[in-house]
Amino acid sequence: MRGGRILIVAGEPSGDLHAAGVVTELLRRAPSLTIEGIGGDRMRQAGVRLHVHAGDLAVVGLVEVAARLPAIWRAYRGMTRYLREQRPDLVILVDFPDFNLRLARAASRLGIPVVYFIGPQVWAWRAGRIRLIARYVRRLLVIFPFEEEFYRERGVEALYVGHPxxxxxxxxxxxxxxxxxxELDGEAPVLGLLPGSRVGELTRHLPILLRTAKQLMTEHSDLRVMIAAADGLPLDLIGACLKQEGVSARVTQGRSCEVMAASDLILVASGTATLEAAVIGTPMVIVYRLAFLSWLLGHMLIRVPYIGMVNLVARRRVAPELIQFDATPKRIADEARPLLLSAEFRNRMRRELQQIRDRLGPPGASGRAAEAILECMRSGVPEEMAVQRG
Structure with a gap:
């Protein structure tokens, strides 16, 4: 394909990671494409010209988003202006649904086809959004095997590409x-702490995880603790937290997968990291906390029994989940202790995690997504979409 202009928007760290893989595959197949939009450092390295950095927008929680509203609004105005003035051939939206579904509507009304990669989890909460997806999204590329049928039954042109x-x-x-x-010598056990990829997650989770680790270290004097800090998180904040809690731990940054692989057990904030741990085969305890009002609103809206991705994919409890008020050092330590003490328990969870990994399908999702995107660019806007817009 010669030429062509794509607007791509990924407003969160995991979206930046997965979108970068798709961009790499797109440019490998169509080097002359121009790809611009919103993303993070990985997308920039893959070849995207960034108009807004995703780090200025990413936030979790219905209440926490209020502090970022001015930046989010400026980014949205900038992207809608780009759509009107540049008229890209295609828009790729990656996760980040509250922002991206509005942008999908703006693009669709201008006659610009929209491909959504990693769509909103409407099967879990806020199911009403599926009407917006059906109306404004040309093709939805889904990453879990059960999603394709779910969306197609509700009038969305969905294609399962696998998990990136x-x-x-x-x-x-x-x-x-x-x-x-x-550089971890010897056979002493290793406990990995993964508090999340955002500053808000770090400040909510790390003190609790450190208190849990401190409790476990009193019971296991040889226990080694590793903190896996996501790229971009302030290390001085982690250092201050370590000092305040009086815990000895090694801190690494940008090496989460190595920490997972090196650990006998990880305490991990719910998110993409839980699936990474499943692929690696590391036993885990999942935790998550939000601001109280965000948790209360989410609690009323969520329609699934789990929030950890490994448990959602398995459709049963594989890894313990401790959410909000249950995420206390004592409760977390109580779930972690048997896994630290018993190789049999760890191996049992590893076998279950292998089954989850098998459900995610074969590698190559980024390439399959790129092929679907290029096919959409070649085919243009289908007649039925034009009728819907009219």
Whole structure:
């Protein structure tokens, strides 16, 4: 394909990671494409010209978003202006639904086809959004096998491409190799702490996880604690938290998968990291906390029994989940203790995690998504979409 202009929007760290893989595959197949939009450092490295950095927008929680509203509104106005003035051939939206569904409507009204990669989890909460997806999205590329049928039954042109997490060679890193890279000598157990990829998640989760680790260290004097900080998180904030809690731990940044592979057990904030751990095969305890009002609103809207992605994919409790008021150091330690003490318990969870990994499908999701996107560009806007817009 010669030429062509794409607007792509990914407003969160996981979206930046997955979108970067798709952009790489797009430019490998169509090097002359111009791709611009909103994303993070990985998308920039993949070849996207950023108009807004995703780090200025990413937030979790219905209440927490209020502090970012001015920046989000400026970004939205900038993207709608870009649509009117530049008229790209296609818009790719990645997750980030509250922002992206509005942008989908704006693009659709201008006659610009929209491909949505990693769509909103309407099967879990706020099901009314599916009407917007059916009306404004040309093609929805889904990453969980059950999603294709779910969306198609509700009038959405959905295509299952697989999970992009499998495009990274996570499962090939052994515990021994990961510990060698991290300079962890000996056989003493390792506990990994993954508090989340956003500053808000870090401040809510890290103190609780450190208190849990401190409790477990009194019971296991040889326990080694590793903190996996996501790229962009302030290390001075982590250092201050360590000092305040009086816990000895090593901190790494941008090496989450190595920490997972090196650990006997991880305490992890709910999110993409839980699926990464499943692919690697690391036993875990899942935690999550929000501001109270955000939790209360979400609690009323969520329609699924779990929030951890590994449990949602398995459709049963594989890893313990401790959410909001249940996420206390004592409760977390009570769930972690048997897994630390018993190799049999850890191996049982590893076997269940392998089943989850198998459900995610084969590698190559980024390439399949790129092919579907290019097909959409070649085919243009279908007649039925034009009728809907009219």
């Amino acid at each position: 997490i499998l495009d990274r060679s996570l499962s090939f890193l052994s515990t021994g190799e990961a510990r060698r890279r991290l």
